[in-house]
Amino acid sequence: MLDIVVAIVSCLLVGVVLWDAFEVIVLPRRVNRDLRIASLFYQATWFPWSLIARRLRGNTRETFLGAYAPLSLIVLLGLWALLLVVGFAGLHWSIGTVVDQPDNSADFGTDLYLSASSFFTLGLGDVTPDSSISRFVTVLEGGTGFGFLALVISYVPVLYQAFSRREVNVSLLDSRAGSPPSAGEFLLRLGRKGTTEQLRDHLEDWERWSAELLESHLSYPILTLYRSQHEHQSWLAALTMVLDVCALIMSGFVEYPAPQAKLTFAITRHAAVDIAQIFGADPHDRYVDRLPPEDFARLKDLVGQNAGPDAEGRLAEMRMMYEPYVSAISEYLLMPLPSWLPSERPDDWQSTAWSD
Numbered sequence: 001m002l003d004i005v006v007a008i009v010s011c012l013l014v015g016v017v018l019w020d021a022f023e024v025i026v027l028p029r030r031v032n033r034d035l036r037i038a039s040l041f042y043q044a045t046w047f048p049w050s051l052i053a054r055r056l057r058g059n060t061r062e063t064f065l066g067a068y069a070p071l072s073l074i075v076l077l078g079l080w081a082l083l084l085v086v087g088f089a090g091l092h093w094s095i096g097t098v099v100d101q102p103d104n105s106a107d108f109g110t111d112l113y114l115s116a117s118s119f120f121t122l123g124l125g126d127v128t129p130d131s132s133i134s135r136f137v138t139v140l141e142g143g144t145g146f147g148f149l150a151l152v153i154s155y156v157p158v159l160y161q162a163f164s165r166r167e168v169n170v171s172l173l174d175s176r177a178g179s180p181p182s183a184g185e186f187l188l189r190l191g192r193k194g195t196t197e198q199l200r201d202h203l204e205d206w207e208r209w210s211a212e213l214l215e216s217h218l219s220y221p222i223l224t225l226y227r228s229q230h231e232h233q234s235w236l237a238a239l240t241m242v243l244d245v246c247a248l249i250m251s252g253f254v255e256y257p258a259p260q261a262k263l264t265f266a267i268t269r270h271a272a273v274d275i276a277q278i279f280g281a282d283p284h285d286r287y288v289d290r291l292p293p294e295d296f297a298r299l300k301d302l303v304g305q306n307a308g309p310d311a312e313g314r315l316a317e318m319r320m321m322y323e324p325y326v327s328a329i330s331e332y333l334l335m336p337l338p339s340w341l342p343s344e345r346p347d348d349w350q351s352t353a354w355s356d
Contacts, residue, residue, distance in 0.1 A: 095134060159220055
């Protein structure tokens with residue numbers, strides 16, 4: 001009876017791990033189920049990591065947070081491999097695998113060694129199965145290990161390609177909207193030299209960027225944890241700034257045609273809402289007002305001199321459509337949201353490690 005129970009548990013363990021790896025690496029869609037190895041792993045590790053990060057400041061904090069995503073990916077892959085090795089070792093033990101080895105002794109440690117050797121396709125040959133069913137399990141594990149390693153090798157480049165594509169537009173904001181980016185600075189700089197056609201082109205680019213962000217970050221949620229290389233930049237700050245710009249245009253604060261702004265706002269807000277759902281936090285409990293009355297007055301003086309009497313009300317309604325969600329993401333990931341007003345600090349491209 002014990003052999004049967006161990007065999008069933010081992011098969012379930014192997015099946016659960018393989019399905020979890022399939023959902024994370026292969027399946028190109030969001031998985032809403034919380035009871036998963038990957039979800040439980042990130043819930044258990046992100047909380048203490050972020051708790052420590054809250055006590056840090058400046059570059060130390062960003063460096064510490066930036067190490068989490070790549071490190072957690074390595075640990076998760078190792079955890080999957082370990083569980084698979086243990087699962088197949090349990091199968092060997094339950095079927096009473098007879099092993100051919102020099103001292104003719106066998107225990108669970110031997111089964112574990114045989115399982116690890118088969119999974120990683122070492123082919124050492126010092127411990128070999130000596131029955132038909134144990135040989136079948138060994139071959140099955142070898143094929144599983146080979147396929148698992150192939151998936152890992154193909155998964156990591158895809159992940160980093162998506163990260164690189166995301167960061168290109170984030171980096172471009174440095175000279176176009178400041179560091180950190182702000183809607184006020186973006187519109188001021190565009191107003192000095194830009195045209196309606198240039199603004200439309202920018203919004204089209206950001207519409208496409210937001211769509212790629214939505215698809216890649218829902219398929220690979222770990223990308224949300226990857227932080228930008230520069231302290232004052234992040235994908236969340238860029239996403240929020242784009243929403244701010246579109247909200248100002250659609251509310252009538254900026255005299256630019258609104259059709260493209262509506263399209264960009266729709267897909268960008270969609271991305272903010274769906275990504276916020278990954279973390280399972282109620283956005284309305286995390287809402288932070290980013291535009292107090294004194295900042296609103298300054299913003300209106302900068303970009304909204306021709307705003308109509310109902311523009312302020314429309315802007316408030318539009319802000320409530322996305323600010324609770326980006327606030328929830330910001331609180332969870334410890335990524336600060338950008339201000340509406342231009343920053344007084346120089347852009348990142350204007351400063352170096354050797355600056356006075």
